[in-house]
Amino acid sequence: MSDSSNVRQMADVLLRNESQPEYEVNTNNPFSVTVNETYNSAAGSENKYLNVNGSNESLSLGVGVNGSDMGLEYEEGWMLGTVDLVVVVVYLVGSLGLGLWYGRKQRSDPVDYFLAGRASSWPLVGLSIYASNISSTTLVGLAGSAYKHGLAVYNYEWMATLILVVMAYVMLPGLIRSQVFTLPELLQLMYCPAARYYFSAINIVINIVMQTAGSLYAGALLLQVLLPNWELWHIMLALGSLAAFYTVLGGLTAVMVTDAVQAVLLLVGSITMTVCAVMKAGGWNAVVAAQPQGHFSIIRSLEDPSVPWLGLPGVFLLGFYFYATNQFMAQRMLSARSVEHGQWAAMLTALLKLSGLFVMVLPGLAARVLYPDLTRTDLVYPTLMFDLLPTGLRGLVLSGFLAALMSMLDSTMNGVATLFTMDFIRPAFPNMTQGTLLLVGQVTTVVVMLVAVAWAPQIQHFPSLFRYLQQVLAYSVSPVLALYIVGFFWQGGTPTAAMATLAIGTLAGLAFFLAIEVFQLFNFHFLYVPSILLVLSIMILVIVSLLDPRHKKKVDHLQKRPVLWSLKEFREETKALKKKPLWQNYRLQSVVVLIITFAILIAFW
Numbered sequence: 001m002s003d004s005s006n007v008r009q010m011a012d013v014l015l016r017n018e019s020q021p022e023y024e025v026n027t028n029n030p031f032s033v034t035v036n037e038t039y040n041s042a043a044g045s046e047n048k049y050l051n052v053n054g055s056n057e058s059l060s061l062g063v064g065v066n067g068s069d070m071g072l073e074y075e076e077g078w079m080l081g082t083v084d085l086v087v088v089v090v091y092l093v094g095s096l097g098l099g100l101w102y103g104r105k106q107r108s109d110p111v112d113y114f115l116a117g118r119a120s121s122w123p124l125v126g127l128s129i130y131a132s133n134i135s136s137t138t139l140v141g142l143a144g145s146a147y148k149h150g151l152a153v154y155n156y157e158w159m160a161t162l163i164l165v166v167m168a169y170v171m172l173p174g175l176i177r178s179q180v181f182t183l184p185e186l187l188q189l190m191y192c193p194a195a196r197y198y199f200s201a202i203n204i205v206i207n208i209v210m211q212t213a214g215s216l217y218a219g220a221l222l223l224q225v226l227l228p229n230w231e232l233w234h235i236m237l238a239l240g241s242l243a244a245f246y247t248v249l250g251g252l253t254a255v256m257v258t259d260a261v262q263a264v265l266l267l268v269g270s271i272t273m274t275v276c277a278v279m280k281a282g283g284w285n286a287v288v289a290a291q292p293q294g295h296f297s298i299i300r301s302l303e304d305p306s307v308p309w310l311g312l313p314g315v316f317l318l319g320f321y322f323y324a325t326n327q328f329m330a331q332r333m334l335s336a337r338s339v340e341h342g343q344w345a346a347m348l349t350a351l352l353k354l355s356g357l358f359v360m361v362l363p364g365l366a367a368r369v370l371y372p373d374l375t376r377t378d379l380v381y382p383t384l385m386f387d388l389l390p391t392g393l394r395g396l397v398l399s400g401f402l403a404a405l406m407s408m409l410d411s412t413m414n415g416v417a418t419l420f421t422m423d424f425i426r427p428a429f430p431n432m433t434q435g436t437l438l439l440v441g442q443v444t445t446v447v448v449m450l451v452a453v454a455w456a457p458q459i460q461h462f463p464s465l466f467r468y469l470q471q472v473l474a475y476s477v478s479p480v481l482a483l484y485i486v487g488f489f490w491q492g493g494t495p496t497a498a499m500a501t502l503a504i505g506t507l508a509g510l511a512f513f514l515a516i517e518v519f520q521l522f523n524f525h526f527l528y529v530p531s532i533l534l535v536l537s538i539m540i541l542v543i544v545s546l547l548d549p550r551h552k553k554k555v556d557h558l559q560k561r562p563v564l565w566s567l568k569e570f571r572e573e574t575k576a577l578k579k580k581p582l583w584q585n586y587r588l589q590s591v592v593v594l595i596i597t598f599a600i601l602i603a604f605w
Contacts, residue, residue, distance in 0.1 A: 084395030091265065091399040095406060096246060098258045113251035113438050114181060114418045115335045120256060122341040125332050126348030128256040128411075131263035132329060133160075133322075133353070135211070135408030139270070139360060139401060140218040143384070144377030146364025149306035150295030151604055153364075155315050156307075157356035158298070161597045163319045164350040165590045167333075168343040170488060170565050171324055173573070176339050181422040183330050187480075190487035192495035193427070198502055199480050200423040203327050204416050206476070211328070212412040212452035216240060217459045219405040222382045236456050240449040243409035248442045252335060252418075255410045262403035263352075269400020270359035276388045277366035287362070290369040298604045311527025314474065317534060318527075321477040325484055328415025343586035350593045357600060409449075417444040474526045475513040475533075479505025482537035488565050490542075497544035505537040 111117055120128075145153035180186055184200035220235040227235060246254050281287050288296060294304075302308045307315065323329050336342035367380045370387075374380060385397050421441040426432065432440075479502050486493055512529050515521045577585050 081391030081394070083392040084398065087392070087395035088399050088402070091402060092242070094261070095242070095258055098246060098250070098254055098261070100246070100249060101254075110181070110422070110434055110437050110441075112253070113441065114414075114422065115331070116251070116253040116256055118335055119337045120332070120335040120341070121337065122344035122348065124256055124260055125336050125341065125345035126352070127263040128259035128332050128407075129323075129329060129345065129349045130352045131259040131266060131404070131407040132332070132411035133349075134263075134266055134356075134360070134404050135215045135218070139404055140221065140378055140381045142356065142360045143364035143367065143381040144379075145306070146361045147367050147374065147380045148377045149304075150291060150365065151298045151357070151361060152300050152304060152307040154298050154357050154361050154604075155312060156319065157353055157361070158597050158600060159312070159315050159319050160323060160353040161350040161593055163316065163323050164346040164353075165594065166320075167324050168346040168586055168590060169570075172333060172342045172346065173339050173569065174488065174564060175330070175333060176336060176342050180334065182419055183325050183327050184419065184423050187483060187487070187498070190491075191483065191493055191498035194495070195483060195498045195502065196423060198499075199325075199483075200419045202476065202480065203325075204419050206473070207326070207328060207412045207416050208448055208452050209455055210473070212240075212409060212416075212448060213456040214459060215405055215408040215412075216452055217456040218378075219402070220456070221378060222385070222401060225382055225386060232457060233453060236453045239405060240409060240453050243406050244413060244445055244449045247410040247413050248445050251441075252331065252414055255414050256332065256335070258410065259407045262407045265403045266400045266407075267352075267355070267359065269397040269403070270363075272393055272400075273384060273389070273397050274359050274362050274366075276393070277363045277370070277384055280388055281366040281369035287366050287369055290372075291365060295365070295368075296604065298601060305525075307527065308525055311525055314527035314530040317478065317481060317530040318473045321473060321481055325477075325480065326415075327419050328411040331415055331418060340584070340586070344584075344589070347586055347589040347593060350590075351596075354593075354596055354600065357604075413445045413448045416448045417441040420444045471517070471526050474529045475509040476506070478509065478530050478533035479537040481530075482534055482541055485534075486538060486541050491564060492545055493541055494545045494548040494550045496548050496550070497541050500544045501537050501541040504540055505533055508536060509533055 109117075142153055142157075175186070178186060178189065180189070182200065184196045184203065187199055188196040216236040216239060217232075219239050220232050223235050223239075224230060224232060246258065250257075278284060278287055281290070294300070299309050299312075300307055302310055333342045333345070336345060363384055364380055367374070367384055371380075371383060374383065381401075385394065385401070389397055418441065421437055421444060425440050426437060482501055482505065483493070483498055509529070512524075512533070516524050516526065516529070577587060582588055
C-alpha cells in the first residue's frame with residue numbers, strides 16, 4: 001500500500017458504493033482518509049462515512065451513518081506479503097497432498113476408513129485430539145472471551161485435564177475393549193438400540209450445527225478481512241470443500257495425520273502470536289497491571305457473569321460430553337492400537353491443554369492493553385494477527401489458524417459420516433457391502449459440509465461465539481451423560497428406564513432453555529443447568545430401573561461386561577503397571593499433569 005489512492009480503493013470496497021464518495025486526505029499522513037458518501041435509501045437521503053487511519057501494513061477503520069458511530073471497529077491488515085502467501089500455500093498444498101496420499105492407499109474396509117485400522121500410536125492420537133479440540137472457534141472465542149472476561153474462560157481448558165484423567169482411569173479400558181465403531185453403539189450394549197439411535201441423531205445435529213458450522217463461521221470471519229469482495233458463505237464453501245476433499249479421500253488416517261501436523265503448526269503460530277502481543281503490550285507486568293479488578297483470577301464469585309464458581313461442575317460436564325462421548329473426539333481413542341496407547345494419548349492431550357492459558361488466553365489479555373476500545377470481541381484475534389505481526393510471521397500464524405480450522409472441519413465431518421453410516425445405514429442394511437458403506441460415508445461427508453455452510457451464517461445472531469457453543473450443550477447433553485456414567489458402573493439399567501431418562505431429561509432441558517433464554521422468566525446462569533439436569537436424569541434412570549420388572553431378571557453379563565469398570569480389573573491393572581518402566585505408567589503421568597494443573601490454579605486463583 002503506497003499512498004492514499006490505495007486507501008481509497010479499499011474504502012470503496014468496504015462501502016460498496018454506487019456513487020462517487022468525497023475523500024478528505026490528511027496531508028500529514030497519506031494513509032489517513034475520511035470518506036463521505038451520500039446516497040438515497042428507503043429512509044431518505046443518508047450520509048455514510050468511513051474514517052481510515054493506517055500505515056504501510058494496517059488500517060484502523062470506523063464506520064457510521066448520519067454522523068452516528070455504528071460501533072463497528074475494524075483493525076485490518078490488507079496485504080499479505082509474498083512470504084506470507086508462500087507459507088499459506090505450502091500449508092494448503094501439503095494438506096491436500098496428505099489427503100491424496102492416504103486416499104491412494106485407502107482400502108475398502110470400514111475399520112481402516114473410519115477407525116484408521118485400530119492401529120494408531122499414542123503421539124498420533126494425542127496430537128490429533130488436541131488439534132481437533134483447538135478449532136478456529138476456540139482461537140477466536142478464547143481470545144475474545146479473555147478480552148471481555150479475563151482468565152475465567154481458562155476454566156474450560158484446565159477442566160479438560162481432569163476429564164482426560166478420568167477417561168484414562170475409567171472409560172478407556174472398556175471403550176477400546178468393546179471394539180465398537182461409535183460412542184452411541186455403547187448405549188446399545190448398555191441399554192437398547194433406541195438409546196443408540198437417539199444419541200447418534202443428537203450427536204449428528206450438535207456436530208453439524210455447533211462444531212462444523214461454528215468453525216466455518218469463525219474462519220470465514222477472519223478470512224473476509226483478506227477477501228473483502230467475497231461473500232461470507234463463499235469463503236465458508238471454499239474452506240469446507242478443502243477439508244472435505246482430503247477427508248473423503250483418506251478417511252480417519254488422513255484426518256489424523258494432517259491433524260498431527262496441524263497441531264504442531266497451531267502451537268508454533270499461537271506461541272508466536274502470544275510473544276508478539278505481550279512484547280508489544282510492554283511485557284508481562286504491563287499486561288497484568290492493565291487488567292480490571294478480578295480479571296486475572298480463574299475462580300470467580302457467584303456474581304461473575306462468565307463462569308461463577310458454582311458453575312464449574314457444569315463446565316466439567318460440558319467437557320465430559322465433548323471429550324468422552326462426542327464421536328469425533330472419542331473416535332480417535334477408538335483408533336488406538338491398545339488400551340495403553342489410548343491412556344498415554346489422553347495424558348499427552350491433557351498436558352497440551354494446559355498450554356491454553358499462555359498461547360490462547362493471554363493474547364486476549366494483551367489486547368486490552370493494545371486495543372482498549374474494541375466493541376466486537378470476536379475481532380480480537382484477527383486484530384492481533386494483522387496489526388502486530390510482520391510479514392512472514394503473519395503467514396505462519398494465519399496458517400496456524402487455518403490448521404485449527406481444517407482440523408475441526410475434517411474431524412467433525414468424518415465423525416458425522418461414521419455415525420450416520422455405522423449407526424443407521426449398516427443396521428438398516430446388514431447385507432450392504434463394505435465398498436457401499438464407504439461410499440455412503442464419503443457422500444455423507446460432502447452433505448455435512450453443505451448443510452454446515454447453509455447454517456453457519458445464523459451464528460452471527462448470537463452475541464458471543466464461544467457462549468453460543470456452550471449454550472447449545474448446556475441444555476441438551478446431561479440425560480445422555482447420565483446413561484454413560486451410570487452404565488459404566490452399574491449393569492442394572494433397563495431399556496425402559498433409559499428411554500424414560502432421555503425423554504424426561506430432554507423435555508426438562510427444553511423447559512429450562514425456554515424459561516431462561518427465550519422468555520427470560522428468571523436470571524439463571526446456563527452453567528448451572530447441566531448439573532441439575534444430570535442429577536434429575538440419574539434419579540429417573542435408577543428409580544425407573546428398580547421399578548421395572550425386567551430389572552429383576554438375570555442380566556446378560558457377557559453383553560455389558562466389556563464396557564463396565566470394576567475394582568477387580570483396576571487392581572489387576574495396578575499389578576501389571578508395577579512391572580513397567582515408570583515413564584510408561586499412565587498413572588504416574590496423570591499425577592504430574594494434575595500437579596501442574598493445580599499449581600496453575602493456585603497461582604491464578
